[in-house]
Amino acid sequence: MPQLRALCEKYDVVELSVFGSVARGSDRPDSDIDLLYSLKPDTDIGLEFFGFQEELEKLLGRRVDVVPKKYLHWFIRDAVLAEAKDLHVAA
Numbered sequence: 001m002p003q004l005r006a007l008c009e010k011y012d013v014v015e016l017s018v019f020g021s022v023a024r025g026s027d028r029p030d031s032d033i034d035l036l037y038s039l040k041p042d043t044d045i046g047l048e049f050f051g052f053q054e055e056l057e058k059l060l061g062r063r064v065d066v067v068p069k070k071y072l073h074w075f076i077r078d079a080v081l082a083e084a085k086d087l088h089v090a091a
Helices: 002-010 048-060 074-083
Strands: 013-019 033-039 064-068 085-089
Touching: 002 013, 002 048, 002 085, 033 048, 048 064
Parallel strands: 033 064
Antiparallel strands: 013 033, 013 085
C-alpha cells in the first residue's frame, strides 16, 4: 500500500505491524486496529504521534491503537510479537 509506506516515511517509522483481532482474523466491523511500530534510531515522535495516529485512522477507515514496539510490556511481549504481521518494513 503506497499511502501507508509514504505515511511511515513521513513519521520516520521503520516498522509497522498489525496485531490483535485484525491479525488473528477475528475482528468485527467495530473493532479497532492494533498497530505496533518502531522508529528510526534517535527519532522522537513526540506530539507528532497524534498526527501519525490520525492519518492512520483516515487511511485505514477505523480507530487505531498505536503501540511502540520497544515499550511493549514484558508480560504480553511474546504473545504480541508471535501474532504480529508486518505491514511496512523499511528497506
